[in-house]
Structures are given as C-alpha cells and as structure tokens.
Amino acid sequence: MSSETQKILSTDGIPLEESLKKAEKKNKIKAFLLVTPLLLFLIITYIVPIADMFSRSIDDKMVTNMLPKTYKAMEQWDGKELPPEEVFEAFYLDYKILVKNKTAGKLQTQLNYEKNGFKSVLKKLARKQKKFEEGNYKEQIMKVHKRWRNVEYWRAIKRRAPAYTYSKYLKGVDMYSNEDGKIVQVSEDRRIHRILWSRTLEVAFFVTLFCFLMAYPIAHLLATLPMKYSNLLMICVLLPFWTSLLVRTASWMILLQQQGIVNDFFVWIGLVADDNRPEMMYNKTGTYVAMTQILLPFMVLPLYSVMKTISPSLMRAGKSLGATPAVAFFKVYFPLTIPGIGAGCLLVFILAIGYYITPALVGGASGTLISNQIAYHMKSTLDWSFASAMGLMLLTGVLVIYWIYNKLVGVDNIKLG
Amino acid sequence: MSKKEDFVKFDKVDKSYDGKVLVVKDLNLDIKEGEFVTMLGPSGSGKTTCLMMLAGFETPTNGEIYLDNNPISNIPPHKRGIGMVFQNYALFPHMTVFENLAFPLRVRKISKEDIEKKVDKALAMVSLSEFGNRMPGQLSGGQQQRVAVARALVFDPSVVLMDEPLGALDKNLRESMQYEIKHIHESIGVTVVYVTHDQGEALTMSNRIAVFNDGKVQQLSSPDKLYEEPVNSFVAEFIGENNTFAGEISDISNGSCKVKLDKGEIIANPISVKSVGEKTTVSIRPERALINPKDKMDNNQKGKIEEVIYHGDHTRVRLNLLGNSEFILKVPNSSQNLDIKLGNEIDIGWNSRDARALDPK
Numbered sequence: 001m002s003s004e005t006q007k008i009l010s011t012d013g014i015p016l017e018e019s020l021k022k023a024e025k026k027n028k029i030k031a032f033l034l035v036t037p038l039l040l041f042l043i044i045t046y047i048v049p050i051a052d053m054f055s056r057s058i059d060d061k062m063v064t065n066m067l068p069k070t071y072k073a074m075e076q077w078d079g080k081e082l083p084p085e086e087v088f089e090a091f092y093l094d095y096k097i098l099v100k101n102k103t104a105g106k107l108q109t110q111l112n113y114e115k116n117g118f119k120s121v122l123k124k125l126a127r128k129q130k131k132f133e134e135g136n137y138k139e140q141i142m143k144v145h146k147r148w149r150n151v152e153y154w155r156a157i158k159r160r161a162p163a164y165t166y167s168k169y170l171k172g173v174d175m176y177s178n179e180d181g182k183i184v185q186v187s188e189d190r191r192i193h194r195i196l197w198s199r200t201l202e203v204a205f206f207v208t209l210f211c212f213l214m215a216y217p218i219a220h221l222l223a224t225l226p227m228k229y230s231n232l233l234m235i236c237v238l239l240p241f242w243t244s245l246l247v248r249t250a251s252w253m254i255l256l257q258q259q260g261i262v263n264d265f266f267v268w269i270g271l272v273a274d275d276n277r278p279e280m281m282y283n284k285t286g287t288y289v290a291m292t293q294i295l296l297p298f299m300v301l302p303l304y305s306v307m308k309t310i311s312p313s314l315m316r317a318g319k320s321l322g323a324t325p326a327v328a329f330f331k332v333y334f335p336l337t338i339p340g341i342g343a344g345c346l347l348v349f350i351l352a353i354g355y356y357i358t359p360a361l362v363g364g365a366s367g368t369l370i371s372n373q374i375a376y377h378m379k380s381t382l383d384w385s386f387a388s389a390m391g392l393m394l395l396t397g398v399l400v401i402y403w404i405y406n407k408l409v410g411v412d413n414i415k416l417g
Numbered sequence: 418m419s420k421k422e423d424f425v426k427f428d429k430v431d432k433s434y435d436g437k438v439l440v441v442k443d444l445n446l447d448i449k450e451g452e453f454v455t456m457l458g459p460s461g462s463g464k465t466t467c468l469m470m471l472a473g474f475e476t477p478t479n480g481e482i483y484l485d486n487n488p489i490s491n492i493p494p495h496k497r498g499i500g501m502v503f504q505n506y507a508l509f510p511h512m513t514v515f516e517n518l519a520f521p522l523r524v525r526k527i528s529k530e531d532i533e534k535k536v537d538k539a540l541a542m543v544s545l546s547e548f549g550n551r552m553p554g555q556l557s558g559g560q561q562q563r564v565a566v567a568r569a570l571v572f573d574p575s576v577v578l579m580d581e582p583l584g585a586l587d588k589n590l591r592e593s594m595q596y597e598i599k600h601i602h603e604s605i606g607v608t609v610v611y612v613t614h615d616q617g618e619a620l621t622m623s624n625r626i627a628v629f630n631d632g633k634v635q636q637l638s639s640p641d642k643l644y645e646e647p648v649n650s651f652v653a654e655f656i657g658e659n660n661t662f663a664g665e666i667s668d669i670s671n672g673s674c675k676v677k678l679d680k681g682e683i684i685a686n687p688i689s690v691k692s693v694g695e696k697t698t699v700s701i702r703p704e705r706a707l708i709n710p711k712d713k714m715d716n717n718q719k720g721k722i723e724e725v726i727y728h729g730d731h732t733r734v735r736l737n738l739l740g741n742s743e744f745i746l747k748v749p750n751s752s753q754n755l756d757i758k759l760g761n762e763i764d765i766g767w768n769s770r771d772a773r774a775l776d777p778k
Contacts, residue, residue, distance in 0.1 A: 316474055317507035319494040321521035322572065328495070331520070335511045 050395070057389035060165040063110050066103070067094045071161045083154050088138040091157075092129065099126045115156035121145045168389035173197070193373065193390075200369040203287055203359075204352035210292040211299040211348045212341065218296075219303035219340070224312065241297040249361045252290040256281040256362065282364025290358045295351055299344035306340030342409045350398050370394060421485065424450035424608055425471065425576060430480035432466050432632075440466050442632040444480070448610065450575075453602050455611045455619040458629030459655070467629075468578050468612050473497050485575065495524075500569030500577040500607075504584055506561045508553035514540070514564050515549035521572040539571040542601060559590045566598060570607065579611045583618060595621050616656050620644065628652050644702075649689060650775040653700040660706070660744050662699040663777065666690050673769050680740040684715050684769040689776045696777035701767055703745045708734075708757075710766035717766045720744060722759055732757065738765060 008016040064071060069090035077083045098104040104126055112119040121144075128144045142148045159181075170176050170183060174191040177183050185191065218237065222230050240248060255261050263277045272278060280286055310333065318328030356371040363369070370390065377387040425448040432441035441463040448454045456464035469475040471482060473494030481488045489497055500521075508517050518536040527535075540546045543563035553561055562582060569577050579598075583591045599622045602609050613619055619626050620640040628635045628643065628651075636643060636652045647653035650661070662683065668675040674687040676699055685699045707714070720738035731747050734757060738744040746765070748757065756763065 311505060311507060313503045313505060313507040314509060316472075316494070317501065317503055317509070318520070319474075320472055320497075320499060320501040320578075321524065321568065322495050322498070323520070323524040324495055325493075327524055331524075332509055 050392075053388040053391055056385045057168050057392055058164045058166060059385060060160065060167075061163045063107065063160040064163050066098055066107050067091065067157070070094050070157065074158050074161065077154075077158070079151075079155050079158055082138075082149065082151050085136070085138045087154070088141050092132065092137045092141065095122075095125065096129060099129065110160065111156060114159060115153055117147065118153065118156065121147050121153065168386045169393065171386060172390045172393050193370075196368070196370045196373050199284075200353055200371075203284065203291070203367075203369060204349050204355075206288060207291045207295060207352045208299075208345050208349045210288065211296050212345060214292070215296055215299035215303055215344065216337075216341075219300050219307050222300070222304045223307035223310070237297055237300050240293070245294065245357055246361075248294055249290055249358050252286070252293070252358075252362055253281060256286055256289065281362050282367065284363075284367045286362035286364070287359050287367035287369075290362050291352060291355060294358060295348045298347045298351060302343035302347065303337065303340040306337050306343075310336050338409065342405065346402070346405055349401065353398060353401075354394055420450040422449055423447040423483070424452075424485055425610065426483040426486075427467070427471075428481050428483065430467075430470065430477045430482060432463070432470060432475065433478045439478075440632050441470075441477075444632075444634060446627060446634060446637065448608060449624075450608055451606045453599070453609045453611065453622060453624045455613060455623040455626045456629055457613060457616060457619040457626050457655075460614060462629040463632040464612050464627075464629040465580060468580055468610060471576075471610060472499055472501050472578055498572075498574050500572065500574035502562075502565045502569045502577065502579040502582045504581045506553070506565040506582075506585075508561055508564055508568070510553055512553075513549065514545065514551050514553065514556070517553065517564060518568050518571050521568065525572060535571055539567040542570070542605075543567045543597070558586050559594060562586065562594060563597070566601065570601070570605065574607070576608045576610065579609065581613050582611075583613075583615075591618070592621075598622060620656075628655060630655070646688075647700065647773065647775070650698045650700060650778050653773065653775060654778075658703050658745060658747075660701045660703060660741070661778075662701075662739065662741060664697060664699065666693050666695045666697055666774070669693055674774055676774060678739055681718070683718075683739070683772060685772040685774040686770045688773045690774050697774045698776065698778050699772050699774050701772045703747045705771040706744075706746055706765050706767040708746065708748060709764050714766035715769045716772065717764060719762055720765050722757065722761050722763065725757055725759060736763075736765065 010016050010019045012019070014022075067090075070087065073087045073090035074083065077087055095104065095107075098107055104122065108119045108122045111122065125141065125144050125148075132140050147153055159177075167176060172193055174186045174194045175183055176186060218233070222233055222237070224230075225233065253260075257263070258277045258279060258281075260281075262280065263272070266272045267274050267277065280289070314332055314336070315325075315328055318332040319325065323331065354371050355369060356375060359367055359369045360372050360375070363372070371394070374387045374390045374394070377383045377390070425446075427444045427446040430441060430444040431439055433439050444463075444467060446454075446467075456467060458464045466475060470477050473489070473492065477490055481490055483489065484497065484499075508514075509520065512520065515536055518539055519532050522532045522535060536549070537546065540549060543566060545560060545563055545567070548556065548560065548564075553564065556564065562585075565582065566579075569579075582598075583594050586594060595618055598609075602622075611619075611622065620643075623640055625637060625639055626643050627637045630651050636648050638646075643652065644657055647656060653659050654661075662676065662678055664676040664678040664683075666674050666687070667677040667682065669687055669690065669692065672687070674685055674690065676683050676685050676697060683699065685697075690697045710717070718738055720736035722734055723737050723742060724733075724735035726733040726735075729750070731749050734746040734748055735742075736744040736746060
C-alpha cells in the first residue's frame with residue numbers, strides 16, 4: 001500500500017508529497033511571519049519574566065560571592081569539628097573587604113536567616129577586626145566572641161556555600177532544613193503560609209461555587225429570553241465588568257461596612273440590633289461577597305455562549321418523550337452545558353486563586369490570600385526571591401489544577417465562546 | 418378493535434400569542450385513529466401552532482383539544498404520551514443512538530431487557546440496527562432523521578407528531594424518506610399528524626390533508642379531492658399549478674354557469690357561486706386544457722404561444738388566452754408533432770366541469 005502511494009507523481013513528474021510541501025511552504029512561512037510579533041511578545045513578556053522569577057527563587061549566589069576565599073578553604077573541611085586556621089584566615093580576609101566596602105550588612109542579614117544570633121557576632125567582629133595582627137587568625141577571631149568557638153556557626157556559613165537553594169520553596173510551605181540538613185516544619189506558632197495556602201484554595205473554591213450557582217440561571221435566562229430583554233440583561237451583566245475593579249471593591253466597602261448600607265438595612269427591618277451589627281468586611285465574608293460579584297461575568301459569559309447553542313427543541317424533545325421537566329433538565333440540558341461549566345469554573349478558579357486587590361482591600365487579617373503575602377514580600381520585606389518562589393508555586397498549582405481538569409473533563413470540552 | 422372516529426379532536430380552538438392577533442381561529446378538526454393527517458399551509462398560517470398545542474408546548478387561548486375523548490389542555494407534555502419528531506431532529510447530541518432511543522423507555526422505568534428489545538426492534542424498523550453505538554453527530558442527515566422517527570415511535574405512543582421533519586434533507590433523500598415514513602405508518606398503524614409547507618410531501622404521504630391559511634382550515638380532504646376539487650381559490654392556488662380567470666357570472670343553470678370576462682366568455686362549473694352578477698375566479702388545472710382537442714369540449718378558445726420551456730418529460734407552454742398572458746399548459750412529450758412554436762396561434766379546449774368557478778380573490 002505504502003509503496004503504491006509513494007509512486008504518485010504530479011504532472012511534472014515530481015513526487016506528489018514533495019510538490020505539495022513545496023506548494024505549502026510559502027504559505028507556512030507567511031503564516032509564521034504573521035504570528036512572529038505575537039510570539040516575540042509572549043516570549044518577552046511572559047516566558048522571560050517567569051524564567052527570571054525562577055532563577056531568582058533558587059539563586060543563592062550572594063553569600064557565595066561575598067565569601068569566595070572562605071568557601072574555597074572550606075572545601076577541605078568536613079564540618080565535624082572547628083575549621084582549620086586557613087578557613088579562619090580566609091574568612092577574615094573576605095570579611096575585611098566586605099567591611100571596607102560597607103556591604104557587610106547584607107552578609108549579616110543572610111547569615112542571620114541561617115542561624116539566629118549571627119548578626120551580633122558578625123557586627124562585633126566588624127568592630128574588632130581592625131586591630132587584628134597578622135597570623136593566627138583562629139585565636140584572634142575566637143577571642144572576639146565565644147560563639148566563634150561553636151562549630152554550629154561555621155556549619156551555618158558552609159550551608160550557604162551552594163550557589164542554588166530550594167530553601168525559599170521550603171519556607172513557602174513553612175518548612176526549613178535545620179542545622180543537620182534535615183527538612184523539618186517550623187514551630188507551630190510561625191506556620192503562616194500553610195494557613196494562607198489553604199485559605200486561598202478554600203476562598204477560590206467557594207467563590208467558584210457561588211459564581212456557578214448564581215451564573216447558571218442568569219446565563220440560562222440570557223440564552224432563552226427574547227432578544228430585546230436579553231440585550232438589556234447582558235448589559236446588566238457586563239456593566240460591572242466594565243467598571244474599574246477598584247471602584248467596584250470600594251463600593252462593596254461602602255455597602256458592607258458596619259455603618260454601611262447593608263447593615264443599616266438589616267437594622268431597619270429588625271434583623272439585627274443596632275448595637276450588634278455583624279462584621280461583613282475585613283474578614284472572609286467580605287472577600288467572598290466582593291470576589292463573587294467581581295468574577296461573576298467570567299462564569300456567565302462561557303455558560304451563556306454554550307447555552308446559546310443548545311436548541312430549545314432538545315428540552316421539548318425530552319418532555320415529549322415523557323421526561324418530567326426536572327429529568328429533562330438533568331439528563332438533557334445540564335450535560336450539554338458541561339463544557340461551559342468547565343470553562344467558567346476553570347476561569348473563575350484560576351482568577352480567584354491569584355486574586356490580590358479585593359482581598360487586600362476588604363479581606364482584613366482573616367481574609368487575605370497568598371497573593372497578598374507575595375505582594376508583602378515584594379514591597380515590604382524586599383525578599384524578592386521568596387516572593388518569586390511563592391509566585392512560582394502558585395503558577396504550578398494552577399497548572400496542576402489545569403492538568404487535573406484535563407484528566408477529568410478534557411480540555412477539548414472547554415468552550416470559552 | 419374499532420377505529421375511533423375522533424381520536425384527536427380540536428374543538429373550537431383559538432390561539433393568540435399577544436392578545437391582538439389570532440394565530441389560530443375557531444379550529445375544528447377530527448382525526449381518526451390510525452390516520453395520517455397533514456397540516457399544510459404557508460409559513461405563518463398557524464399549522465405549527467396547532468401541532469404545538471397538541472404536543473402541549475402551547476396552550477389554547479380558547480376551546481379544548483381532546484385525545485381519545487379526554488380533554489388534554491391541562492396535561493403537561495410529558496404526561497400526554499405523544500411522540501414528536503422535530504424539524505431539526507432534536508437528537509440528544511451527548512447520547513448514542515441507542516441511548517437516544519432508550520431515553521423515553523428509561524424515564525418510564527421499563528426493565529433493561531425490555532428496553533433493549535424495544536430499541537433493537539425500533540432500530541430494525543428504520544434499518545439502522547448497526548448504528549446503535551454511534552453518536553448522532555456521526556450520522557448523515559437522513560440517518561439522523563430515521564433515528565428521530567424511531568425515537569418518537571419506540572415507546573408506542575398513540576399519536577406521533579411530525580413538524581416538517583424532512584425540511585433539512587436534500588430532494589432525493591426527502592422523497593425516499595417520504596415513502597419510508599408512509600410505510601412505517603402503514604405497518605404499525607399509529608395516528609400521525611404531520612406538518613409541512615411542501616405540498617408534494619403532503620400529497621404523497623397523507624390520508625387527509627388540512628390546508629391552513631390565515632389561522633383557518635381552508636379545506637380538509639383526501640389528496641386527490643384536494644387537487645381535483647379545491648373548494649376555494651386559496652386551495653386551488655396553493656395546491657399544484659393553476660390557471661385563473663377573474664370574471665362575473667352572467668348566467669347560472671343546471672350545474673353550469675357562464676362567466677363573463679374582460680374579453681370573451683367561458684362556461685364553468687359553479688362551486689362557490691350561486692347567483693348572476695357575483696364576482697368569481699375560475700380555476701383550471703394546466704393538464705386539463707388540451708391543444709387541438711379531438712373530442713368535443715364545451716370550451717374552445719384560441720391562444721397565442723408566448724413562451725415554451727422544455728422540461729424533459731413535458732413541455733410548459735405559456736399562452737396569451739382571453740387576456741390572460743399567464744395561461745400555462747403542460748404538454749406531454751410524445752412523438753405527436755404538435756405545432757408548438759413561439760408566436761403560433763393554437764386551439765385550446767377544456768371541459769366546463771374542470772373550470773371551477775370559485776370565490777373571487
């Protein structure tokens with residue numbers, strides 16, 4: 001069979017496959033050139049930053065570069081007992097340069113991450129080293145502070161020798177590698193990130209659920225109403241979508257605060273006492289309410305686009321065949337909307353999991369999410385490598401969800417419109 | 418089992434959607450058990466509305482519909498037990514052909530073995546036994562249509578409604594499906610109410626045809642009667658081809674009448690005219706008027722050929738006759754050497770009983 005097909009020639013005597021390739025080559029090049037700008041744009045604005053984020057999150061060259069001689073000398077040291085004289089000498093020389101260049105502070109901070117109390121020891125050394133005499137640095141350094149006689153501190157320095165580290169990722173899930181190099185959890189009172197991760201997932205899940213429950217009837221109405229009403233309804237759905245995110249969040253703040261409109265209304269109809277107004281903002285409730293409203297259009301639109309394609313005669317057919325309206329809905333209509341449900345839920349969930357502004361403004365302490373923590377490290381602690389690590393963990397989480405979704409529903413079934 | 422005369426009965430049914438216009442006006446219609454009745458009419462004539470009222474998707478504004486002597490206006494569609502074939506098939510795209518057919522049986526909680534038996538039987542009936550595991554999207558239009566028919570019949574409904582089921586098929590397929598549906602109807606004896614705007618379809622398939630116009634049944638009779646003996650000019654115009662003369666009755670006696678036209682006079686069969694001076698439209702089927710008639714005919718006129726169109730099995734000739742330049746003749750294509758040439762004057766004759774004097778348009 002295959003030998004027969006190979007024999008097919010075009011009228012010029014060139015094998016058909018070849019002439020087909022030739023004929024299509026020009027079109028392929030044209031098509032590629034057309035998408036090139038977009039491709040470059042994607043690479044520059046998306047792939048490169050992510051790669052940069054990744055390298056930042058694992059980069060640990062700073063300490064390595066500050067103590068080049070020390071790490072070279074430490075190569076021979078097994079870390080069991082105090083290092084030999086050469087290590088002390090190398091460290092003294094490295095540190096001297098750092099003090100001279102006024103960059104010792106960075107080293108102090110970095111090493112203090114590794115071992116508490118390192119900072120004061122190093123500061124004292126910075127003051128005393130000026131009077132050091134040549135030779136026998138081990139004795140001189142150990143004299144400055146008794147902690148220099150503790151091998152733990154030298155091990156802490158050695159731990160920072162590799163140029164790359166995954167410690168930021170461990171920190172992101174409240175773990176660290178201790179002095180013995182074992183990965184352990186941080187003490188219970190300091191496990192903040194895991195709470196944030198689970199809260200982020202919880203909020204994203206429930207916001208998706210609420211959006212779905214509210215959007216389904218709206219989308220159905222949009223798809224079935226006569227044109228003049230459905231257009232009006234569509235504008236009602238889209239109008240908030242066109243309004244600035246900040247404005248919408250701020251209006252929720254006005255509505256939900258303790259002296260706000262919703263609370264006033266509750267008091268007025270006698271649902272709650274005036275001196276016992278519920279807190280609906282600066283907690284999870286506020287985050288749920290505001291995020292659900294803001295993300296609703298992302299659920300309505302994919303659902304609508306799918307429902308629009310479902311012929312009304314299918315429901316009629318179901319009923320004429322003897323199914324009650326409820327059975328016809330669940331057996332006929334609902335399964336056909338699954339592509340829209342999948343697309344809407346995925347969209348809302350992924351947007352919700354990385355949501356920042358709304359939780360920051362209405363979330364308060366118990367309503368902030370992981371993205372707020374990332375922003376905090378970007379802006380306040382300036383620990384960009386940690387922020388990058390958490391950002392990448394978030395991205396990985398989204399990809400995992402996408403993968404699970406693909407396994408369960410199949411990405412081919414998504415219909416965004 | 419004797420067939421019930423009025424198995425389906427529309428009794429003085431009115432229907433309005435907006436409270437201003439009546440889509441269906443005072444509809445009275447009896448359908449026999451096991452009959453194939455077609456509702457035929459132009460779009461907007463109310464025929465589909467009637468079907469939807471029978472299926473239960475619309476409620477009559479006034480009047481009542483009876484199914485086997487039970488009023489059904491307050492019974493929801495899923496309890497009526499009426500099968501329906503939709504215009505666009507309305508097969509469930511997420512179910513296989515088997516599941517589509519099993520759907521009405523499953524909602525009726527029929528046992529699994531019975532479902533399989535019935536579905537297999539229904540698929541065999543439309544000769545699609547091999548296709549149970551296919552999805553509807555993998556079938557051709559004709560196959561989908563047969564599945565839709567099988568699905569509407571699989572739960573043994575007493576009545577099956579079909580809403581322009583062949584509208585989406587191409588001409589050849591449509592014709593073969595017409596015969597197939599007709600044969601299925603004959604073999605299982607189910608009552609069928611069929612809606613179409615295609616008169617050929619209606620004439621081929623039906624026991625009786627109800628011609629709808631303007632929300633009213635214009636005529637309800639068998640296909641041959643409808644074609645041969647239309648009771649008003651709408652039916653005469655709508656069914657088949659038709660030559661018309663507008664005129665005034667000048668004499669009426671003994672089952673024939675004289676109609677005075679602008680130019681000349683013809684003898685016609687008075688159907689809906691009673692007295693001298695009435696306006697009328699006379700309708701003559703093209704195949705009833707002959708060229709150079711051998712037998713004696715009571716209408717003989719001369720006409721001038723204005724157009725000749727070759728149609729293979731016959732030739733269409735357009736004449737100018739008695740001031741009507743749209744007079745059509747259908748001449749069978751035989752070896753007879755007739756003098757059909759553009760511009761020739763020829764003799765035309767027809768019998769007065771084929772010239773039906775109907776209501777004026």
